[in-house]
């Protein structure tokens with residue numbers, strides 16, 4: 268199953284992990300990061316790729332948001348990041364605990 | 365800038381490489397899409413040839429890789445090819461019946477870097493599964509599915525649907541749930557190769573399809589986010605064709621066991637192709653320059669009714685193989701299309717099956733199982749017909 272009962276809904280204290288059943292990699296020919304999974308490939312824009320790279324199974328969502336906001340000199344990214352993580356979770360790209 | 369250069373830039377490069385490593389297979393599925401004349405193929409290309417194909421295709425930008433067959437497990441160099449593919453950055457899929465697999469090999473594939481294993485089942489019950497597969501395979505397949513899970517691969521289960529198992533769809537999906545599948549492909553029988561030979565024996569009835577669609581939807585909704593279920597209505601029951609392979613020479617590249625490059629695995633039967641072989645040409649030349657890959661690329665080859673049709677960009681006139689098989693001319697519209705003057709070839713068959721399903725005339729017609737003996741017989745029959 269791509270997800271099960273142990274998966275938590277996205278929120279500040281949840282820890283996301285990029286799903287081991289998927290692969291995130293840079294594709295020279297596409298000039299972007301892509302997610303590879305059975306039967307498919309999704310092209311990512313640079314921001315989405317960066318968020319997913321943060322989903323290392325250690326940092327919680329709160330920390331991910333803080334880190335990225337710091338990197339982008341204090342821009343308010345919270346809503347965008349949460350929204351994207353929900354989509355990513357819905358698609359099975361990340362698991363949560 | 366030279367015209368040739370800018371033209372060439374417009375050709376999309378292959379994303380998906382399918383390596384049919386062998387036609388050897390311990391199963392005998394009557395819906396197999398391998399060519400019925402497969403017994404003619406004597407020489408499989410060597411490991412080095414495959415490695416060169418992988419390198420060249422990857423360099424062109426291919427990311428998805430399928431190892432299929434026949435049964436790819438019969439190739440002893442499979443581990444080596446998987447390792448090379450991983451190192452090149454492919455996302456590698458092993459498409460297998462599971463026969464010839466054991467825990468040791470599953471483990472070795474994981475170590476080599478295999479990304480996923482797609483196990484095909486013939487049905488949800490032992491009897492029917494084994495009848496269709498032509499061998500005793502069901503328990504072993506279930507065991508392999510469990511091991512796929514144990515070693516952390518995404519689990520993709522594939523069921524090919526047809527009249528004999530279509531009504532089992534609920535049991536099939538329950539079996540997938542029990543095995544904790546991540547992805548389920550409810551594949552429609554594609555009427556090429558052996559399946560074309562057996563199409564009267566395999567085509568489902570309209571009532572069966574309507575039922576299957578409802579059940580598939582129900583499970584899709586119930587399991588949303590947990591299990592991804594792919595279900596497509598077979599094109600024989602539609603009045604517009606599918607955009608076959610996403611377009612000729614656009615996304616897919618198939619290499620057959622003896623090294624022939626094809627825009628789709630069924631294309632071998634089409635007349636007038638030259639069948640470039642990877643032993644003689646680079647993958648780049650085959651994709652970008654060879655006459656075969658240009659032949660039905662885009663819209664230039666079309667004639668009426670497709671030529672002046674406002675839907676031609678959408679479906680590209682459908683499948684060239686289906687057009688050829690059912691109308692004798694590969695440049696005709698796919699007869700699935702209701703605008704095709706040959707559309708009745710499809711609807712007549714669908715109606716005939718609807719009328720006769722359940723009667724001995726249809727149900728007792730023997731299926732031609734996919735094996736080398738039957739292949740040789742078909743080849744012999746064809747050559748005596750043309751002699």
Ligand code: SF4
Pocket residue numbers: 389390391392393395396397398433434435461734
């Ligand atoms: S469809 Fe069946 S017979 Fe054909 S290659 Fe696959 S397992 Fe073998």
Ligand code: SF4
Pocket residue numbers: 604605669670671673674675676677679680681682697698701702703704
């Ligand atoms: S006429 Fe040709 S292009 Fe038009 S819908 Fe039918 S198959 Fe497609």
